[in-house]
Amino acid sequence: MSQQKAFTLELRDDQVAVIHIDVPGESMNTLKASFAEEVAHVLNQLEQQHDLKGVVVISDKPGSFVAGADISMIDACENAADTESLARQGQAMFDRIESLKVPVVAAIDGACLGGGLELALACHYRVATDSEKTIIGLPEVQLGLLPGSGGTQRLPRLIGIQKALPLILTGKQLRAKQAKKLGIVDDVVPATILLEAAVKLALSSKAKVKRVRHSLFNKLLEGSGVGRGIIFSKAREQAQAKAKGNYPALDKIIDTIAYGADKGFEAGLEFEARSFGELAMTPESKQLRHIFFATTAMKKETGAGDTKPRKIERVGVLGGGLMGGGIAYVTAAKAGLPARIKDISEQGIVHALKYSYDLLHKKVKRKHLSRTELEATMLRLSGTLDYSGFDQVDVVIEAVFEDLKLKQQMVADIEAVAGENTIFATNTSSLPITQIAAEAQRPENVIGLHYFSPVDKMPLAEIITHAGTSDETIATTVALAKKQGKTPIVVKDGAGFYVNRILAPYMNESARLVLEGEPIEAVDGALVKFGFPVGPMKLMDEVGIDVAAKVAPIMADELGDRFRAPDAFGKLLDDERKGKKNKKGFYAYSGKKPGKSVDESVYGLLGISPSAKLGGDEIAQRTVLLMLNEAAYCLDEGIIRSARDGDIGAIFGIGFPPFRGGPFRYMDAVGVAEIVRRLQNYQQQHGERYTPAPLLVKMAENNERFY
Numbered sequence: 095m096s097q098q099k100a101f102t103l104e105l106r107d108d109q110v111a112v113i114h115i116d117v118p119g120e121s122m123n124t125l126k127a128s129f130a131e132e133v134a135h136v137l138n139q140l141e142q143q144h145d146l147k148g149v150v151v152i153s154d155k156p157g158s159f160v161a162g163a164d165i166s167m168i169d170a171c172e173n174a175a176d177t178e179s180l181a182r183q184g185q186a187m188f189d190r191i192e193s194l195k196v197p198v199v200a201a202i203d204g205a206c207l208g209g210g211l212e213l214a215l216a217c218h219y220r221v222a223t224d225s226e227k228t229i230i231g232l233p234e235v236q237l238g239l240l241p242g243s244g245g246t247q248r249l250p251r252l253i254g255i256q257k258a259l260p261l262i263l264t265g266k267q268l269r270a271k272q273a274k275k276l277g278i279v280d281d282v283v284p285a286t287i288l289l290e291a292a293v294k295l296a297l298s299s300k301a302k303v304k305r306v307r308h309s310l311f312n313k314l315l316e317g318s319g320v321g322r323g324i325i326f327s328k329a330r331e332q333a334q335a336k337a338k339g340n341y342p343a344l345d346k347i348i349d350t351i352a353y354g355a356d357k358g359f360e361a362g363l364e365f366e367a368r369s370f371g372e373l374a375m376t377p378e379s380k381q382l383r384h385i386f387f388a389t390t391a392m393k394k395e396t397g398a399g400d401t402k403p404r405k406i407e408r409v410g411v412l413g414g415g416l417m418g419g420g421i422a423y424v425t426a427a428k429a430g431l432p433a434r435i436k437d438i439s440e441q442g443i444v445h446a447l448k449y450s451y452d453l454l455h456k457k458v459k460r461k462h463l464s465r466t467e468l469e470a471t472m473l474r475l476s477g478t479l480d481y482s483g484f485d486q487v488d489v490v491i492e493a494v495f496e497d498l499k500l501k502q503q504m505v506a507d508i509e510a511v512a513g514e515n516t517i518f519a520t521n522t523s524s525l526p527i528t529q530i531a532a533e534a535q536r537p538e539n540v541i542g543l544h545y546f547s548p549v550d551k552m553p554l555a556e557i558i559t560h561a562g563t564s565d566e567t568i569a570t571t572v573a574l575a576k577k578q579g580k581t582p583i584v585v586k587d588g589a590g591f592y593v594n595r596i597l598a599p600y601m602n603e604s605a606r607l608v609l610e611g612e613p614i615e616a617v618d619g620a621l622v623k624f625g626f627p628v629g630p631m632k633l634m635d636e637v638g639i640d641v642a643a644k645v646a647p648i649m650a651d652e653l654g655d656r657f658r659a660p661d662a663f664g665k666l667l668d669d670e671r672k673g674k675k676n677k678k679g680f681y682a683y684s685g686k687k688p689g690k691s692v693d694e695s696v697y698g699l700l701g702i703s704p705s706a707k708l709g710g711d712e713i714a715q716r717t718v719l720l721m722l723n724e725a726a727y728c729l730d731e732g733i734i735r736s737a738r739d740g741d742i743g744a745i746f747g748i749g750f751p752p753f754r755g756g757p758f759r760y761m762d763a764v765g766v767a768e769i770v771r772r773l774q775n776y777q778q779q780h781g782e783r784y785t786p787a788p789l790l791v792k793m794a795e796n797n798e799r800f801y
């Protein structure tokens with residue numbers, strides 16, 4: 095029996111040839127170097143067909159056109175020359191497709207990303223389905239790469255440089271309708287008629303490469319060296335402001351598009367392949383690829399070995415505040431499950447419903463959602479002042495005040511009204527799950543499910559077990575969080591769980607630096623330069639100074655003196671300085687650019703006259719080392735199950751710089767022995783809070799790595 099092929103050719107009676115893509119044994123189509131021969135064979139056949147009228151390229155896997163080049167294959171390359179040659183191979187294959195003498199139409203259903211879109215761009219026309227699974231984009235930048243098989247050259251020529259640049263620089267994935275609006279696809283149709291529509295288009299069109307039709311202004315701008323100079327220099331400025339030099343792919347993308355625009359398509363392809371090879375070898379790209387592999391592996395895990403999750407049909411949410419509203423939203427909109435919200439006031443329920451409505455309405459306005467979909471989602475939400483309907487729910491997610499007695503009461507209430515298998519998941523951020531479960535009749539059903547604010551945006555959920563949580567409860571809660579669009583990590587109960595625990599010493603040290611006289615902008619600037627999305631003082635304003643003040647002593651009491659916060663909260667709170675929420679914090683929230691500049695009056699209040707004495711690197715090391723050290727404690731104590739979970743938790747929960755791979759991969763890159771040396775150095779200068787975690791010392795002695 096002949097081996098099953100990924101690319102096969104069907105010649106139809108209407109003289110349209112269909113190239114079917116179906117990578118055997120895989121759930122998604124990806125492009126591999128080993129397919130070169132098959133594709134060449136298909137193209138040879140096509141080039142020899144004299145009566146051919148058109149070609150359609152389609153996937154036989156519903157919901158997956160082509161998700162790009164196989165990232166593992168890129169990862170396996172040992173040097174830039176090897177990766178460059180992969181790119182060249184793709185380019186040559188797509189050039190042959192583009193050169194076919196008959197119209198070639200890509201029929202797209204499902205993910206059409208990276209090399210998949212580059213294949214589609216080499217076709218003369220593109221038809222996409224209106225399915226939710228159809229996503230179109232060039233996400234290579236998120237892997238620290240650039241599109242290496244013609245994407246940097248074909249997309250700007252198809253839709254214009256100004257529209258292509260942001261897409262390639264952000265890796266944004268578009269829905270079919272958005273792609274049509276931008277001119278990337280020619281038609282959007284229901285999946286049932288995709289092939290038919292593509293064949294029709296092939297039979298009624300000409301074989302020619304489409305080019306953007308510019309307005310006169312854009313023709314002048316993009317068509318002249320001077321005009322393009324303006325576009326590219328602005329893009330460079332923006333990329334630099336955003337990435338602080340941490341993402342080499344951004345500059346390379348701009349250079350490659352600029353080179354091709356100046357020197358022509360062929361020269362652009364040369365530059366593209368070379369840049370692809372170089373970028374693939376950068377440490378940034380390697381770390382970003384690890385994140386892809388880690389998150390893909392995590393999608394498959396149940397959180398409790400072989401234990402299967404229970405079916406979830408209905409969810410209850412306690413509390414209609416900011417968190418409750420967000421949780422109800424992700425339940426109804428992402429998971430597609432009914433969410434019944436209980437609050438003590440009608441106002442709370444109205445708030446929660448409005449929260450969802452506003453988010454959905456924004457999507458409707460941007461044409462990401464239809465009015466009907468909005469209505470269907472809103473119908474999944476309901477509210478109650480008592481527990482009516484809670485006898486039907488499979489999981490209750492509690493998001494009420496951080497008060498132990500109140501939460502224990504909620505457990506008792508739910509045990510009284512709901513079924514005996516109903517899970518009680520608490521969204522506490524500071525109270526031990528063990529205590530919340532202490533008086534439960536069925537503690538096996540009690541678990542922590544900690545979301546990050548804003549719930550609809552933040553990708554992480556911490557799932558916190560206490561000693562008595564059952565495996566079924568864990569697996570079911572993990573499954574629910576995934577359905578809500580989250581990447582969950584299962585962590586053990588303990589003050590601050592994982593994310594807030596590693597955040598606390600870093601935040602405390604940042605505050606200490608400010609109290610020592612470092613300007614607030616210098617501290618925040620140093621950590622943004624290190625790669626965090628916001629600096630720690632700004633983050634404190636966002637989280638709420640009052641919240642930080644409440645949590646700090648709890649952490650110190652539970653975990654010891656290294657968590658002791660510097661003594662400044664009193665003065666700040668006496669001055670009613672709670673942060674962004676009451677427009678009074680470390681930053682000024684009045685004026686034209688609220689939150690952009692420091693509120694200088696905070697220095698007087700704290701009795702400091704700021705003057706920058708330390709460099710940015712020193713500030714970053716002094717703060718980040720404490721986060722790394724705490725992450726090592728968490729691994730050693732079993733708070734997190736693996737270094738991988740710790741890395742993903744820090745990246746998705748705090749915004750730890752992804753290009754550094756997370757705390758553990760970063761420690762591996764620097765060397766654990768070097769981390770210990772730096773900690774010991776600070777221990778001598780600044781005190782015992784820098785004492786290296788025993789795990790790090792042991793690993794340094796044995797020359798070990800986390801991965």
Ligand SMILES: C[C@H](O)CC(=O)SCCNC(=O)CCNC(=O)[C@H](O)C(C)(C)COP(=O)(O)OP(=O)(O)OC[C@H]1O[C@@H](n2cnc3c(N)ncnc32)[C@H](O)[C@@H]1OP(=O)(O)O
Pocket residue numbers: 121122124161162163164165166181184205207208209210212233234237240241242243245390391393
């Ligand atoms: C030369 C070119 O310019 C270079 C490139 O093309 S680089 C690659 C660019 N493409 C990408 O970055 C897309 C990466 N993939 C994704 O974002 C997501 O997988 C997706 C949105 C396509 C689908 O997500 P989802 O439905 O949740 O499925 P997910 O579990 O992630 O993937 C299903 C399987 O496809 C695999 N897969 C998806 N895209 C892949 C890729 N580009 N390479 C290798 N494997 C890939 C996953 O590893 C997983 O495999 P498994 O089942 O054996 O573990």
